Amino acid sequence: MNTTTLKQLILSQDWIYENAGTRWQDGLILGNGNLGIIGYAPYGLEWVLNKVDVFDGRMNRGELVPHQQVMERFRKERLSNFEFLNHDEAPPSNSVAPLSKTAALVRLRFGNETDWAASRPHQARQRLCLWEGELYCELDMHLSHPRLRCLVPRDRNLFCIRLENVGAVLWNHTLELARPHDDDLKPPRWQGGDSMIAMEQVMPHGNARYAVVVLVVPGRGPKPDDPFHRNVSRRYWARASSVGRACCGSLHAQMLQAGNADIFVSVHTSYEDRNPMAAAIKEVRVAARQGFDALERANRRWWQRFWSKGWADFGAHRQIQKYWTFSLYETACLLGKAPVPGLYGLWHGPTDGPRCGIGASWYTHDQNVQIPMMPIFPLNRAELVVPFADTYLHLARKLRRNTRRLFGRKGICIPLCMNQIGDEVTGGMYRYSLHGGPYSGVILVWAWRYTRDLKLLKEKLYPLLREFVRFYVEAMKLGPDGRYHLDWEIPPEIFTVSRDVTATLALLKPCLETAIEAAGILGQDSKERRRWEHVRDRFPEYPKRRGGDWWAGADVPHDHYTQAAYLLYPFFPGESHDGDGEKTAALTLDRMTQHDIEMSYADTHARWHYKRSWAWFFPTITRLRLGRRQEAWAALHDGLRLFSKPNGLFSHNPVIEAEPGETEANLRHIPKGTLRQADGTRSSISEFRCHDAGPAATSNPNARRWVTPASEGSGAFLLAATEALLQSHGGLVRLFPGVPEDFTGGFERLLASGAVEVSACMKRGCVVRCKMRAWQATVVRLLNPWKTVPRLHRGAAVETQEDGRSIISILLARNQVWDAQHPQIRTQRDGNFDFWVST
Numbered sequence: 081m082n083t084t085t086l087k088q089l090i091l092s093q094d095w096i097y098e099n100a101g102t103r104w105q106d107g108l109i110l111g112n113g114n115l116g117i118i119g120y121a122p123y124g125l126e127w128v129l130n131k132v133d134v135f136d137g138r139m140n141r142g143e144l145v146p147h148q149q150v151m152e153r154f155r156k157e158r159l160s161n162f163e164f165l166n167h168d169e170a171p172p173s174n175s176v177a178p179l180s181k182t183a184a185l186v187r188l189r190f191g192n193e194t195d196w197a198a199s200r201p202h203q204a205r206q207r208l209c210l211w212e213g214e215l216y217c218e219l220d221m222h223l224s225h226p227r228l229r230c231l232v233p234r235d236r237n238l239f240c241i242r243l244e245n246v247g248a249v250l251w252n253h254t255l256e257l258a259r260p261h262d263d264d265l266k267p268p269r270w271q272g273g274d275s276m277i278a279m280e281q282v283m284p285h286g287n288a289r290y291a292v293v294v295l296v297v298p299g300r301g302p303k304p305d306d307p308f309h310r311n312v313s314r315r316y317w318a319r320a321s322s323v324g325r326a327c328c329g330s331l332h333a334q335m336l337q338a339g340n341a342d343i344f345v346s347v348h349t350s351y352e353d354r355n356p357m358a359a360a361i362k363e364v365r366v367a368a369r370q371g372f373d374a375l376e377r378a379n380r381r382w383w384q385r386f387w388s389k390g391w392a393d394f395g396a397h398r399q400i401q402k403y404w405t406f407s408l409y410e411t412a413c414l415l416g417k418a419p420v421p422g423l424y425g426l427w428h429g430p431t432d433g434p435r436c437g438i439g440a441s442w443y444t445h446d447q448n449v450q451i452p453m454m455p456i457f458p459l460n461r462a463e464l465v466v467p468f469a470d471t472y473l474h475l476a477r478k479l480r481r482n483t484r485r486l487f488g489r490k491g492i493c494i495p496l497c498m499n500q501i502g503d504e505v506t507g508g509m510y511r512y513s514l515h516g517g518p519y520s521g522v523i524l525v526w527a528w529r530y531t532r533d534l535k536l537l538k539e540k541l542y543p544l545l546r547e548f549v550r551f552y553v554e555a556m557k558l559g560p561d562g563r564y565h566l567d568w569e570i571p572p573e574i575f576t577v578s579r580d581v582t583a584t585l586a587l588l589k590p591c592l593e594t595a596i597e598a599a600g601i602l603g604q605d606s607k608e609r610r611r612w613e614h615v616r617d618r619f620p621e622y623p624k625r626r627g628g629d630w631w632a633g634a635d636v637p638h639d640h641y642t643q644a645a646y647l648l649y650p651f652f653p654g655e656s657h658d659g660d661g662e663k664t665a666a667l668t669l670d671r672m673t674q675h676d677i678e679m680s681y682a683d684t685h686a687r688w689h690y691k692r693s694w695a696w697f698f699p700t701i702t703r704l705r706l707g708r709r710q711e712a713w714a715a716l717h718d719g720l721r722l723f724s725k726p727n728g729l730f731s732h733n734p735v736i737e738a739e740p741g742e743t744e745a746n747l748r749h750i751p752k753g754t755l756r757q758a759d760g761t762r763s764s765i766s767e768f769r770c771h772d773a774g775p776a777a778t779s780n781p782n783a784r785r786w787v788t789p790a791s792e793g794s795g796a797f798l799l800a801a802t803e804a805l806l807q808s809h810g811g812l813v814r815l816f817p818g819v820p821e822d823f824t825g826g827f828e829r830l831l832a833s834g835a836v837e838v839s840a841c842m843k844r845g846c847v848v849r850c851k852m853r854a855w856q857a858t859v860v861r862l863l864n865p866w867k868t869v870p871r872l873h874r875g876a877a878v879e880t881q882e883d884g885r886s887i888i889s890i891l892l893a894r895n896q897v898w899d900a901q902h903p904q905i906r907t908q909r910d911g912n913f914d915f916w917v918s919t
């Protein structure tokens with residue numbers, strides 16, 4: 081696709097607010113994977129500044145009991161759970177749970193907002209231009225029409241604002257830098273001068289601190305034809321643009337400014353610079369010398385390159401197109417520098433109360449951090465995996481030491497809840513869900529499978545996979561059945577302990593297989609490799625219930641409750657294709673609702689929904705990969721209904737817009753029956769499915785705007801929508817496997833497993849054209865979308881029959897292109913694929 085066509089397509093997806101959001105939860109975002117900005121307009125204009133390494137590093141936990149002591153008590157007392165850890169590892173009474181921390185707020189106030197002659201607020205319109213990565217703000221009121229452009233340049237600790245078209249009637253305004261009120265933090269140290277405000281904040285852990293600096297460069301005076309000038313005497317005319325001297329208080333500093341200006345804001349931390357204040361001052365001064373125009377040009381070039389790497393057109397399905405495009409944009413804004421953000425990404429802000437911030441903002445390694453990574457590979461943005469890998473590589477020495485101290489084993493055990501500096505945050509029995517390492521490892525496995533990048537494998541992927549595999553292999557013992565088995569742990573969030581937990585086994589297996597492959601390719605760790613091969617060849621079977629569906633663990637009663645999404649891990653993301661994998665996945669999917677407590681009936685008539693975005697995600701991907709088109713396409717729309725927000729982000733929990741009378745009446749549809757709990761008692765299904773479900777349903781029309789976003793939802797929707805167009809799991813490329821039968825649309829330069837770029841188009845349900853380019857020599861196996869062999873423009877293909885399916889095998893040399901057309905349809909040959917673009 082040529083650049084002009086692509087630009088037109090993406091410009092049509094601009095996110096427009098005729099009335100800007102009034103809270104940060106409803107703001108529009110900018111980011112570069114280091115700095116995250118949320119823009120909104122409660123009265124004047126306001127921006128939240130978040131940064132990946134501005135965080136609360138304190139731990140809310142007691143002393144962790146070593147694994148050997150845990151096992152001794154467990155076996156001696158013949159327990160069924162590790163509930164005693166909740167007491168033995170209870171946090172000290174004076175400890176506090178860490179909350180998210182916002183670096184600063186920047187405000188721009190036109191006129192006086194508070195006295196009896198206060199200026200009225202402007203009409204604030206926002207437009208987020210995804211093609212340029214810029215946020216435009218248009219302010220309008222009588223005689224006053226300021227315009228702003230905001231951007232966050234890539235690879236810079238910098239936020240830039242251009243303020244122009246300021247009218248003479250409100251020529252003077254106030255620029256404010258504020259640190260949100262927070263009893264966890266001491267007041268910052270301020271520096272003020274002409275044109276500059278600087279703030280340095282000490283954090284509550286270690287010697288961490290950060291600095292925020294704002295520099296204002298005045299622009300030119302008002303336009304000669306300013307309407308205010310035409311109607312008043314010259315004595316009232318505005319003079320040249322200017323900037324006053326900063327006035328600093330305890331938590332706020334402000335300076336008076338007149339007219340147009342360029343505003344540069346920088347945030348630096350002690351994790352980057354020994355003197356963050358000096359680094360931030362240098363950053364804004366360098367930016368001022370370069371100028372806003374140069375920074376804007378560089379920013380636009382970066383985004384143009386980013387968008388040109390791959391694209392998808394969903395045709396008439398505008399809502400899916402809009403959120404797919406925004407989610408891809410959000411992914412680029414989220415990922416850029418280690419450490420990668422946690423549950424809320426970079427999209428959080430201050431809250432009311434003495435302690436400012438949101439709970440559970442630290443790193444959860446059970447789905448919340450990995451899901452945003454999953455789409456980057458099929459979307460041909462695999463370079464974004466580097467900050468993810470670096471997050472663990474930077475902490476590897478500390479994690480190895482902690483693993484040896486706690487478990488007495490080699491390798492690395494990644495806690496499910498770990499902060500940015502490698503400390504386990506939560507204690508109690510929840511920490512014995514031990515699949516954090518394999519879960520992160522699966523992302524590294526995908527990076528290798530999709531890119532086949534030897535440099536990436538050697539420097540980033542294998543060093544971590546080796547450590548993850550070492551930890552689990554050392555814990556596995558060969559049983560009398562001739563298979564290795566895992567020690568006791570807790571399946572995700574059910575708290576009844578078991579051996580051979582399905583979640584861990586399903587994620588460990590691809591890590592083990594890839595570590596073996598990598599060790600052979602790189603010629604490393606030959607002795608360990610033989611041990612790994614022995615374990616692989618005698619790997620335990622995944623636990624199943626009597627009906628044949630996958631189950632939580634070998635020792636979990638079959639009538640136990642589950643949060644059942646992880647029962648699908650062997651199929652996705654583990655990608656098990658052994659034996660009857662698809663058949664078992666289908667059976668598990670159909671039966672998992674019987675014992676899944678992640679279901680809520682606080683919904684409209686005769687409907688239920690998943691209570692978390694991740695609980696929706698895994699069944700949806702499974703439906704897509706099983707070829708259940710109608711179910712999967714409906715689930716894709718249901719994800720938008722449940723979790724999408726008006727600003728393009730997604731919430732962690734659903735928001736159901738319905739009248740209470742309707743949702744309360746719907747509770748009668750909850751099935752009858754009981755489920756077993758971790759202590760052996762039973763509770764009714766209705767008790768499970770009403771727990772924490774009620775707050776999801778409301779008739780308040782602002783509910784979606786005000787709910788807090790979570791980054792995993794964007795990643796979940798992005799991958800699900802992409803898999804409706806292209807799948808390559810199991811070494812078989814499938815074109816348009818999840819779209820409606822009459823679909824018209826296509827995609828360009830998406831990536832299939834094996835490092836193969838794929839472009840294809842469909843018209844009214846018929847695949848018209850497919851083109852592939854290999855990054856290295858390979859054999860591509862394509863599920864034939866036609867009844868006969870296609871007409872070839874370039875390359876060769878052989879058709880075979882496998883399990884009743886027609887498979888086209890294509891041998892490609894490095895950078896070789898295979899170009900095929902529907903055998904019965906003649907179209908104009910167009911290497912750019914412009915012919916399928918919908919208008």
